[in-house]
Amino acid sequence: MKSKLIIAIDGPAAAGKGTLARRLAHHFGLPHLDTGLLYRAVARRMLDEGADPADGAAAEATARALDPAETERNDLRTPEVDRAASLVAAEPRVRAALRAFQREFAAARGAVMDGRDIGTVIFPAAPVKLFVTARPEARAERRFRELAGRGIPADEEAVAAEIAERDAQDANRPVGPLRRAEDALLIDTTGLDPDQVFTAALEKIAARIASHA
């Protein structure tokens, strides 16, 4: 089981998915893919080329030509890319273009993958699914601190508004919307630190794996 374990983690922005995914990947010795980086890399390339991220055909062409190495760029987490990535992620043709890469990523050794539709669309049969969320105020505060820590000036209210807007866009699109899979284990990270989130997740995962064994 361990060699092909797939842990699917979905949830809204700034809920703590990434930190948890990295720790779980390390713990289980699995590769980790932050699938948001794929959408961010498509958006970044379009912005660089002066293309309109809302242009579906151009976004699809960019997604099809994406080199996965582009997800390692260090300029993918800016507010400008946040907005553009949410737009390209709403385009069904972009989602279709990125699907095969995501599935192949886990084919050899399993994976921990985090995003919005991993447990619902990419790996609906994943044995372990987590839906990681937190109250909007907690998520806004976290994102604000993260931006401040990276020296990016931000206004806390504006950050909260942007997160709410992106959440709405991600949850209301017709294809691959953010939603909790019925069999996903719920983890609310409000008021928890990363260690507490990790411990809570491990307990739930152990129980789920035991019930599947």
Ligand code: DC
């Ligand atoms: O998780 P993130 O903020 O890095 O994601 C960037 C954008 O991509 C965000 O608007 C949600 C979208 N996304 C998606 O639609 N599906 C995924 N599997 C991952 C991210």
